Amino acid sequence: MKARAFSYARPTTVGEALEAFAGSAADASYIAGGQSLVPALALRLQAPELLIDIAHIESMRGIELQGEWLRIGALTRHCEALTDPLIAQHAPLLREAAPYVAHPAIRNKGTLGGSVALADPASEFPAMMLAMGAELEIAGREGVRRVPADDFFIELFQTAIEPGELLVAIHVPVVGPRHRWAFDELARRRGDYAIVGSGVLAELDGSRVASIRTAFFSVGNIPMRAHTVEGILTGRDLDQAAIAEAQAALADDLSPPDDEHTPASVRLHLARVLLGRLLGRLMVPA
Amino acid sequence: MNAPLTDLDRPNSYIGRSVPRPNAKRLLAGRGRYVTDIVLPRMLHAAFVRSPYAHARIVSIDVDAARKMPGVRLIATGEDLAKLCSPWVGVLDHFKSMKSPPQLPLPVDKVVWSGQAVVAVVADTRALAEDAAELVYIEFDELEAVVDIDAAREPGSPVISPELGDNTCFHAKLDTGGVDDIFANAAHIVEDEFHFGRHTAVTMEPRAIVADYNATEPRLTVHHATQTPYQFQDLYARHYGIPESCVRVIAPDIGGSFGMKLHVYHEDMAVIGLSMMLGRPVKYVADRMESFVSDIHARDHRVRARMAADADGKILAMDVEDVTGIGAFSAYPRTSVVEGNQVFRLMGAPYGFQNYRADLQVVFQNKVQMSQYRAVGHPVACTVTERLVDLVAARTELDVFDIRSRNLIPDDAYPCASPTGYKFEALSHHACLAKLRTMMDYDELRAEQAELRTKGIHRGIGIAAFVEITNPGPAFYGVGGARISAQDGAILKITPSGDVHCSISVTELGQGTETIIGQIVAEHLGVDRARVKVITGDTENTPHGGATWACRGAGIGGETALQTAKKLKENVLSVAATILQEQPDRLDIQDGWIVDAATAQQRIELSEIARIAYFRSDTLPPGTQAQLTVAHHYAPQGYPFAFTNGMQACHIELDAETGFVKILKHWVVEDCGRVINPMLVDEQIRGGVVQGLGAAFFEECLYGDGGQLINGSLADYLVPMAVEMPDIDVAHVETLTMDTQLGAKGVGEAGTAAASAAALNAVNDALAPFGAALSQVPMTPVRILKALGHI
């Protein structure tokens, strides 16, 4: 399993990277952690002729509190999501999801930006962007823009990032004192892609749900929010009846596909079970 | 576990001790030498163009563009290699009526499985070979693929090898008689249809081979990741027409095998021919994706089985129909029939019933070839038997331990035979059953299970009895005409400085063969084992023998080492006696010293005997010829197999909402005769159990309707990993075999034999309150949810 030949460039700024991409007559690809790209090249599923190594662009690193937002550089590694105190404090859903992302050695190299830009529907972090209401900062030759997560995931492996553009940072609204969150996934083995997974982030007034975001992964071509479920729960007291109603409504929001391993009905069933368990964790203790 | 030697121990008493492996240190330092590491001067690399179709005629092959790619040194097709290599047929005479089409390294007319290698590209690097392989254009004429074991046997369905008439490789029946009467009158009949997933070995090191043909000698040297260099020396010599004495096969460190690396693979045979065509070394390493579509598969069985019992739960008879799907031809030289043969002969083996009927059909499929993989057939036979026993228990309201207590062959009933003709020397089912019950604290687990059920927590406990075939004699392969040795040989010598050098024909795969041979030699010779060096795996440096498979290393290889050591000791004592002017039987060897047998007083050091023998033969009495090197062979001649037995138990927790199972704990009580190194034996058992649990919960090769392997990658074929696997407690009963002085039987496959049976029984135990049951492995969450009626 050896990749086809390619050329290699290592820019040190975002501008240089964008120029390298635009200036390449041949098919180019950015590489950051490479944990998903390198196997694709080895399997010859992809064969760019130029690999632009963006892993050394300083402006894409760093985690910084900016008022009501936490700015997370796209090159932040998965392992940092596990250990960084600012993430733990202000974007805890990322900290919850991180232990489930692949394995320690992958987490030591793979980047949050890479995961979100690839938008594998079975991955944890893209779905957490939805759950947290994050905004994705994209740099192109025309300038920089921020895209809300709800508008970011378009189709299978297709996001708001246009060819040649770079995801440079992730902006997460910081959680407040009334926020509660929960994450879980069902995977055959630790670190496997989940059969189904979910993260929920709610703002609670006692036991009343002031607002709630629910995101699911491995349920379709893109990570998805369960809007009907959210509608049912918003303004309600979070109790067993509400949870049961939410579970029943999940079929309105999710239509998972059949595949050779898992029938759609199983995925939906497991998503329902998971939703019930996560909402249960959000319930204010009596 | 590893008790230090005390003054009360006889010096050098290593047998029975958990000593660490001398050859593991370099592996821990990253200094292993695997075939994947080997680099030879002017070595080239092979890649293969593979068929995407499961069944197709080869219309044309265009290699012009590929030939022009940088670094390409040779492109070879089936026709090129057919000129050098004679075809092989994977049949054995003792499987009457067995049939299989001849095979060549690369196909000439058609491809018969998706992933079959069609064209070989040899280049300066593997990457360059793969670049060129992308430009080989093969025109195929697709044929209908045979992918279903029932459809394959329907008249009118496509026949893979028309010259054979149908798609049945082998059909055999066993019938003791009396079965129909028993079933007609039995108080209880239980039955089920069992489905077993197709498995593959997934060794850490993939298959690897470096063939180095030098026409000027002539000499073929093959560095081959194989369990059995001797078999391949013979095969390469015969099929490529090279004198046997000019063929050397070296098996260096092997990164796992479990039986998979025993078999002939088309690509591996091709590589020999490629080296001959080029006159340069050629290396081929199967990458992981290739491994899935070319390594042998195993265990693809559908078994319909019935068990009859009387009102008291005494098992009276079994009636079994086993249909197994193999590849498009039988594997060579060990066939694709042995597994099925063992399945239908091992059914019910631990139990005393004597009436049995079975029908085995081995059916060709357009899928990857199939052959022996760890615990050949045992898991299937054990799972079917043990599940039916649990069903009888449920019917008769007997506890699972009690039903077995009632039916296992009594420990004093030996020797006896199974209804399928297996002869048992001495087994210990009841002793193992009792030991298991105690060690797992069964009663406590049942009480806990009942209590937790009231809280909606569903635990399951399952047990399984098993019998295992080890130490096979020539009845296994030799009688069928295969040049696979059932005997072993060793050359043992005292070196000039008094060290001991042992070359022996059993092989090391990481299980510890070299270590236990060293223990046996050191003990029976009387030296510190640190001074014993064991050499294996090279046809040039060791006698011809059976190598390691079917758990023969300890029992047969160990006995060979023991007898050879005794012979050498006699020679040493003979020289020592001459030097000391003593009677040889008044002397012994302890810790590298010749001593007075009665008083243990040291008389002369072994190294001194060696010095005299090698350098001062002038000081020996006239007529004394010191023989400090001996060669000796041992062929098993008692029972055709040394059967072992044991019990396993599995404890799980079922999440009834998601169908996910957590394996809490597993236990094994094993009787493998004399245990030479408890730590190594226990680790073999643990590794085997985890492979069995992988089969029970995770592993299966999934095929699409067109015969494509759908999940042929390490991300999709799920092998067991650390988080999902339990701690495994192991205990032993030791019933020696009287066939050898050593008394050891084999153990390498025992863990795998019954682990999935115990697991299936455990899951069914957890499902019982829901009125649900499974008779298929792997027990995936989807299958469990279906059984529970959630979907």
Place this chain on the structure above:
Amino acid sequence: MSDLITIDMTVNGEAVSCGIAPRETLADFLRQGLELTGTHTGCEMGVCGACLVVLDGRVVHSCLMFAVQAGGSVVETIEGLSDRSAIADIQQAFHERNALQCGFCTSGILMTAHSLLSQPGVPSRDEIRDALSGNYCRCTGYEAIVDAIEVVAQRRAATPQIAEAVA
């Protein structure tokens, strides 16, 4: 496109400067270019863990990066860790407990063990298994490996000098 790029890196404490083809993985470069065959390749797609090395202080899959990406980096392989005795106590515990059989996964497992044991605290058996979640072993069934790592963690906690010496 078949041009070699001169790459400088430090491998096992030695400065290395080589012309490397961009498509060559770090694993292949270490094994073939530098003949450090202690790092193994079992899948070439980052699933089995046989290829783990230390890169700039963290354990990563060497099959999941191209050698050119490691330009300017510090790499340590099993040979390096072994030769400077950084994992001597781990290797000894593995040897005593027979926490390896064929040895092909062992280099990667030792890397994971080294990484885990370099963190403060004594991991539980579950935590050890979790740390091993990316290391495939087909021979041992994992329990002996967990035992060996557990023993080292306890020994290091009992004698802090060992822990300091190997860092």
